[in-house]
Amino acid sequence: MVREGVKPNVISYNTLIDGYCLVGKMNEAKEQLICMVSAGLQPNVVTYNTLLNGYCKNRRIDDGLALFREMLGKNVKPDAVTYNIMLQGLFRTRRTAAAKELYMRMVDSRMHSFEC
Numbered sequence: 001m002v003r004e005g006v007k008p009n010v011i012s013y014n015t016l017i018d019g020y021c022l023v024g025k026m027n028e029a030k031e032q033l034i035c036m037v038s039a040g041l042q043p044n045v046v047t048y049n050t051l052l053n054g055y056c057k058n059r060r061i062d063d064g065l066a067l068f069r070e071m072l073g074k075n076v077k078p079d080a081v082t083y084n085i086m087l088q089g090l091f092r093t094r095r096t097a098a099a100k101e102l103y104m105r106m107v108d109s110r111m112h113s114f115e116c
Helices: 010-022 026-038 045-057 061-073 080-092 096-113
Strands: none
Touching (some): 026 045, 045 080
16 A cells, blocks of 8 residues: 555554454554554544454453553543443453443443533
């Protein structure tokens, strides 16, 4: 793409990230996130969900939690998919206390978003 003069967009990077995650190459997937930002593109919730899912499915929940915090720090709002990915990852690794805490955070954030 780049050699042909076509600039990758967020969807292009998300596709590459997903491919690396599917084959368990999480370091390469994270590198694509870094390249995306270096190219001046803003990762979206799909970008983060894809990486989070990869980390959780590859049993790298601590990396997933760090990325989740990074996501929040970048003001990218988690959606229901984000919370589902993280809760499954936490339960899969038997971190029920952390899952309960995250669930309560999700409920609290949803309640605040409906206030007038």
